[in-house]
Amino acid sequence: MSKIAVEARNAVKAFGQGEHAVRALDDVSITIHQGEFFTLLGPSGCGKTTLLRLIAGFETPTSGTILLDGADITDLPPNKRPVNTVFQSYALFPHLTVAQNIAFGLEMLSRPRAEVAERVGRMLALVKLEALAERKTSQLSGGQQQRVALARALAPQPKVLLLDEPLSALDLQLRKEMQVELKRLQVETGITFVFVTHDQEEALTMSDRIGVMSAGKLQQVGAPRDIYTRPLNRFVASFIGETNFMAGQTVPGGVRLGCGATVDVVGTRPGAVTLTVRPEQVRIEPAGAGGIPAVLTSLVYFGTDTHCHLALSDGAEVVARVQNPTGGDVGLVQGQAVSLRFAPGAAQVLED
Amino acid sequence: MADRAFSVARLPGFTAIAGLVFVCLYLPILVLVVYSFNSGRSVASFEGLSLHWYADAWANDRVVDATLRSLTIAACAAVISTVLATMAALGTTRRRAFKGQTFIYVMINQPLMVPEIVTAVALLILFASVKVATGYQGLGYLILAHSAFCIPFAYLPIRARLEGMDLTLETAAADLYASPWHAFRRVTLPLLLPGIAAGMMLAFVTSLDDVVITLFVQSAGQDTLPTYMLGQIRRQITTETYAISTVLLGLTVVLLTLFFALTRKKS
Amino acid sequence: MSAREQRRIAAEARAGWLLSLPALLLLAVAASGPLLIMLVYSFLEPGQYGNVEWRFSWDGWFGTLFSRDIFDGTVQLADAHLTILWRSVKLALQTTLFTFVVGFPTAWFIATRPPRARAMWLFLITIPFWTNLLIRTVAINEIIRTEGLINKVLLGIGLRTTPLDMLYSDFAVFVGMTYVYLPLMVLPLFAAIDRFDMRLLEAGYDLYASRWKVLRRVILPIVRPGIVAGSILVFVPALGAYVTPRILGGGKNMMIGNFIELQFGQGRNWPLGAALSVILLVIVMAALLIYVRAANRGTSSHG
Numbered sequence: 009m010s011k012i013a014v015e016a017r018n019a020v021k022a023f024g025q026g027e028h029a030v031r032a033l034d035d036v037s038i039t040i041h042q043g044e045f046f047t048l049l050g051p052s053g054c055g056k057t058t059l060l061r062l063i064a065g066f067e068t069p070t071s072g073t074i075l076l077d078g079a080d081i082t083d084l085p086p087n088k089r090p091v092n093t094v095f096q097s098y099a100l101f102p103h104l105t106v107a108q109n110i111a112f113g114l115e116m117l118s119r120p121r122a123e124v125a126e127r128v129g130r131m132l133a134l135v136k137l138e139a140l141a142e143r144k145t146s147q148l149s150g151g152q153q154q155r156v157a158l159a160r161a162l163a164p165q166p167k168v169l170l171l172d173e174p175l176s177a178l179d180l181q182l183r184k185e186m187q188v189e190l191k192r193l194q195v196e197t198g199i200t201f202v203f204v205t206h207d208q209e210e211a212l213t214m215s216d217r218i219g220v221m222s223a224g225k226l227q228q229v230g231a232p233r234d235i236y237t238r239p240l241n242r243f244v245a246s247f248i249g250e251t252n253f254m255a256g257q258t259v260p261g262g263v264r265l266g267c268g269a270t271v272d273v274v275g276t277r278p279g280a281v282t283l284t285v286r287p288e289q290v291r292i293e294p295a296g297a298g299g300i301p302a303v304l305t306s307l308v309y310f311g312t313d314t315h316c317h318l319a320l321s322d323g324a325e326v327v328a329r330v331q332n333p334t335g336g337d338v339g340l341v342q343g344q345a346v347s348l349r350f351a352p353g354a355a356q357v358l359e360d
Numbered sequence: 361m362a363d364r365a366f367s368v369a370r371l372p373g374f375t376a377i378a379g380l381v382f383v384c385l386y387l388p389i390l391v392l393v394v395y396s397f398n399s400g401r402s403v404a405s406f407e408g409l410s411l412h413w414y415a416d417a418w419a420n421d422r423v424v425d426a427t428l429r430s431l432t433i434a435a436c437a438a439v440i441s442t443v444l445a446t447m448a449a450l451g452t453t454r455r456r457a458f459k460g461q462t463f464i465y466v467m468i469n470q471p472l473m474v475p476e477i478v479t480a481v482a483l484l485i486l487f488a489s490v491k492v493a494t495g496y497q498g499l500g501y502l503i504l505a506h507s508a509f510c511i512p513f514a515y516l517p518i519r520a521r522l523e524g525m526d527l528t529l530e531t532a533a534a535d536l537y538a539s540p541w542h543a544f545r546r547v548t549l550p551l552l553l554p555g556i557a558a559g560m561m562l563a564f565v566t567s568l569d570d571v572v573i574t575l576f577v578q579s580a581g582q583d584t585l586p587t588y589m590l591g592q593i594r595r596q597i598t599t600e601t602y603a604i605s606t607v608l609l610g611l612t613v614v615l616l617t618l619f620f621a622l623t624r625k626k627s
Numbered sequence: 628m629s630a631r632e633q634r635r636i637a638a639e640a641r642a643g644w645l646l647s648l649p650a651l652l653l654l655a656v657a658a659s660g661p662l663l664i665m666l667v668y669s670f671l672e673p674g675q676y677g678n679v680e681w682r683f684s685w686d687g688w689f690g691t692l693f694s695r696d697i698f699d700g701t702v703q704l705a706d707a708h709l710t711i712l713w714r715s716v717k718l719a720l721q722t723t724l725f726t727f728v729v730g731f732p733t734a735w736f737i738a739t740r741p742p743r744a745r746a747m748w749l750f751l752i753t754i755p756f757w758t759n760l761l762i763r764t765v766a767i768n769e770i771i772r773t774e775g776l777i778n779k780v781l782l783g784i785g786l787r788t789t790p791l792d793m794l795y796s797d798f799a800v801f802v803g804m805t806y807v808y809l810p811l812m813v814l815p816l817f818a819a820i821d822r823f824d825m826r827l828l829e830a831g832y833d834l835y836a837s838r839w840k841v842l843r844r845v846i847l848p849i850v851r852p853g854i855v856a857g858s859i860l861v862f863v864p865a866l867g868a869y870v871t872p873r874i875l876g877g878g879k880n881m882m883i884g885n886f887i888e889l890q891f892g893q894g895r896n897w898p899l900g901a902a903l904s905v906i907l908l909v910i911v912m913a914a915l916l917i918y919v920r921a922a923n924r925g926t927s928s929h930g
Contacts, residue, residue: 116537386755468647473915
């Protein structure tokens with residue numbers, strides 16, 4: 009078991025007072041391991057940035073504790089926490105050069121001059137900005153500013169690096185590049201990264217583990233694969249990727265859907281349940297093949313695949329994603345009667 | 361013009377009125393500047409170019425004396441009001457609204473709201489008793505009064521600059537181990553400096569311009585340049601007045617140009 | 628809310644007060660405090676050689692509106708005082724109105740220039756604004772006096788055979804105040820027009836409005852906060868004007884500012900001067916109150 013880098017225990021953060029109080033963070037407990045690339049994922053206003061700011065020390069929790077390496081840092085001001093942040097707006101000091109920006113933290117820690125110079129050089133090399141050391145930050149492109157912000161936050165060798173939606177201001181091309189770059193930096197430095205984003209793709213491709221948040225609460229924590237294939241609840245299932253929801257009743261041997269068919273499921277709960285199946289896990293077979301009977305209501309062409317909208321006999325709607333063959337035609341027509349089958353282990357019972 | 365495109369922003373006659381306004385604004389000043397170079401003794405007619413009114417003013421001990429006094433007061437008032445205004449601006453911006461904040465705004469802007477003559481009378485009443493009680497007759501009263509009414513002029517550009525500043529910069533400094541003092545010294549202050557300089561310049565010009573309050577607060581023999589000029593005008597407007605005016609005008613233009621250069625840079 | 632957060636909020640408020648305190652102290656000593664002392668003085672008896680005797684008296688306030696005949700002690704309305712008060716209000720209102728009439732087109736002109744030119748025009752308005760009031764009054768005096776530019780032109784082109792006597796009249800004071808306070812009207816108007824979304828004009832014309840209707844129904848209502856701000860900025864100093872009426876109005880055409888000064892000079896009636904100052908202050912505060920109301924209404928209906 010790897011050591012714990014950051015821990016939040018029952019963290020609550022309320023803004024406003026009395027009746028108008030809004031709980032941005034509602035009793036969140038989380039552990040983040042050393043050397044891990046941990047992502048907090050959720051829609052805007054879900055509390056992910058608040059949690060990050062609690063770890064950084066920019067906000068104090070209404071109740072609960074924050075621990076770093078097992079020590080309580082809840083009351084420590086940000087300048088005494090060995091934690092650094094890459095801000096969404098970068099927050100580069102406009103009156104300082106690139107090198108001066110990177111040196112700032114080290115100077116504040118009163119490191120010897122030679123060490124500062126050496127470290128700044130190493131950081132510039134790390135983010136490949138040696139040529140721009142003496143530039144003012146306002147003269148840099150968005151991607152370059154992003155690298156300076158990274159170098160500045162990494163220079164003091166923090167125990168944890170916090171990244172607050174750092175890629176949101178970049179265009180798509182640059183964002184893809186920086187995703188690879190960030191992952192490389194994390195592996196090279198071995199520093200614990202806590203990354204905040206609302207972009208599920210970013211979260212899935214870069215993280216070791218993801219914490220999905222909604223409405224101030226932590227919904228699920230797990231590896232990207234677990235989060236995608238085994239969502240615990242409706243929110244997680246719908247926020248990450250596309251999915252089908254189906255209502256059913258637990259019966260011996262599976263769940264009986266509204267149309268009368270019984271399907272094998274993962275997980276079990278008694279009574280009325282909600283099932284989720286990813287569209288790419290839905291197989292379309294010729295009518296009468298023994299699966300669930302359905303009718304194709306519409307086909308939408310998506311380039312790599314085709315989305316087939318299907319109606320079951322009770323009117324429930326299911327979407328299937330069929331990969332387009334070389335010719336481009338999946339060989340289905342609107343109004344056609346077909347039979348559906350879910351891939352083994354694809355149908356999951358949700359907690360709510 | 362028939363072939364001119366319909367312009368939504370044009371309103372008939374507005375450009376003509378604006379043109380006339382600018383002519384009317386500058387013509388009197390221009391005439392005054394031109395007459396300051398008049399070689400004739402009287403201001404009645406222009407008799408040729410000469411700098412001798414400037415030379416005369418420069419040779420006039422009372423003018424030199426008043427100039428030095430004006431500059432001393434303006435410099436002291438600008439420094440004092442700017443330091444206090446900077447502190448107040450830091451105290452009233454970019455923090456959670458607190459009880460009494462509106463009161464502080466009103467207090468700071470109070471000199472802008474009360475007619476000068478009223479403040480002048482009130483200060484006369486107060487200082488008359490203080491002068492009798494302490495026996496002190498020095499420049500302190502003028503510096504105190506000027507510092508007070510210059511505060512809002514210094515405060516406004518500093519506050520504007522602070523509000524335009526990115527708050528996350530200080531958060532970033534704190535994140536990078538800067539103590540509150542270091543964050544102020546190394547990040548806030550350098551970024552605020554153009555605002556402070558602009559505020560100080562406005563305070564300086566405001567102090568230099570003051571007539572009414574100075575008139576009521578000054579002790580005997582404490583003429584500043586404007587009150588000296590007013591005293592002269594009371595008798596007769598002379599070309600010397602025009603020469604002094606032109607110099608003051610030049611100084612104002614220089615300071616304002618600097619002010620605009622300083623405040624423009626932020627955008 | 629936790630005790631920790633409450634402590635932090637309290638500390639922040641305390642820091643705000645502490646930082647503002649030196650400025651507040653100076654303003655209390657040399658701006659606000661003296662106003663209170665002035666109020667006290669308006670209820671005292673005038674001293675024989677100026678200043679006051681520390682005895683309570685209503686005479687200062689009584690004297691603002693009435694005068695007592697020296698010989699028979701009958702009480703009459705003090706016509707001279709009322710004339711001065713009326714002249715002050717009238718001139719201040721006239722100045723406000725006229726500066727708006729010429730200031731609005733000027734502000735509109737500046738706000739509709741391309742950015743670079745706009746900065747230049749704005750600078751040109753700002754220079755007179757910051758130029759010494761005394762100098763500007765002297766400059767306008769130079770133009771309108773008997774041997775001044777206007778009369779030279781009038782005589783030169785033969786429109787008149789004798790020079791116009793404009794100086795030392797209410798008209799001269801009006802011209803002078805319009806001249807010196809005009810930038811105070813233009814600057815807030817410009818700020819309001821600058822924020823005005825010119826696409827609204829396109830919408831207005833698209834909906835069949837004429838230029839005049841667009842001005843009256845679209846532009847003026849939206850820039851109203853600027854109009855109110857400009858009017859206050861002109862009205863307040865115009866009402867309390869001292870330098871301009873003194874130079875251009877001569878001894879006879881006094882405004883309330885000059886009349887107040889007189890009580891502290893030759894008049895040797897400090898309580899009367901103090902009472903007049905309080906009256907001036909009250910009128911100004913009433914105007915400011917109207918401004919705050921109007922400005923709030925303006926922002927709430929457009930915000």
